[in-house]
Amino acid sequence: MFCSRLFVNLHKSYTDMTTHPLWQDDYWLLVLQLYMKKPMGVKSIYSRSLINLALELHIEPKYLYQQMFRIRRLDSPQMQQLWDTYAEHPKRLSTEVDRLRKMAGFGQKDVFYKDVAINESWEKSYRPLEADEELTTVALTMILDLYFRLTPITMVAETPEVQELARLLKIKPEKVATVLEVFMQCDPYLNRVDFDIPALLPDCQKVWQRYGNDPEKLSAEAAQMSAWYK
Numbered sequence: 001m002f003c004s005r006l007f008v009n010l011h012k013s014y015t016d017m018t019t020h021p022l023w024q025d026d027y028w029l030l031v032l033q034l035y036m037k038k039p040m041g042v043k044s045i046y047s048r049s050l051i052n053l054a055l056e057l058h059i060e061p062k063y064l065y066q067q068m069f070r071i072r073r074l075d076s077p078q079m080q081q082l083w084d085t086y087a088e089h090p091k092r093l094s095t096e097v098d099r100l101r102k103m104a105g106f107g108q109k110d111v112f113y114k115d116v117a118i119n120e121s122w123e124k125s126y127r128p129l130e131a132d133e134e135l136t137t138v139a140l141t142m143i144l145d146l147y148f149r150l151t152p153i154t155m156v157a158e159t160p161e162v163q164e165l166a167r168l169l170k171i172k173p174e175k176v177a178t179v180l181e182v183f184m185q186c187d188p189y190l191n192r193v194d195f196d197i198p199a200l201l202p203d204c205q206k207v208w209q210r211y212g213n214d215p216e217k218l219s220a221e222a223a224q225m226s227a228w229y230k
Helices: 005-013 027-036 048-057 061-073 077-087 090-101 137-147 160-169 173-186 201-211 215-229
Strands: none
Touching (some): 027 048, 027 061, 027 077, 027 090, 048 061, 061 077, 137 160, 137 173, 137 201, 160 173, 160 215, 173 201, 201 215
């Protein structure tokens, strides 16, 4: 891992701040490149580009989101030096990023993060579910948000809102309707019990337990999560 004077200075500048255990000072290049991506600026915490970088580095999106704000503020001589060195020279930045990604062990958890505890709870939300590989926890969260905006009689594939969400999630409307039916079994107000237990029930129950009593929080997060699919 290369370490120029620039990155040594960056490290010294932020030793008094909370540092993620997997953060490497070279990652400023990756964050800066993402910041520079059009439209330039801080990317949505649920944007596909930010989530992809977070998955690549095994670092929570929120942490990378905060790092982008540090770049935006240019609140230290070291941040200004980073900007002057690379932001005005995109080819140089691209070359350094390519070199970083080609380094042995980069992005390989078993080598790069040996003996470091990794919390993958957030990463699992973006991975295909065992019960249905077309779905993720994020997709279930989006569907639960729709659930609270419909009535049981409208939770069918023909409903325009169901079709619109299906297009966003890139799945069939029938699958969205199926998940809505599973959420009916999670809803204590419906008190609906089926003899056939769907494979998705445990996953849907986890999402319900997180958001079922706080639809306002659900609505706010689902609105942000939609950026992942655009």
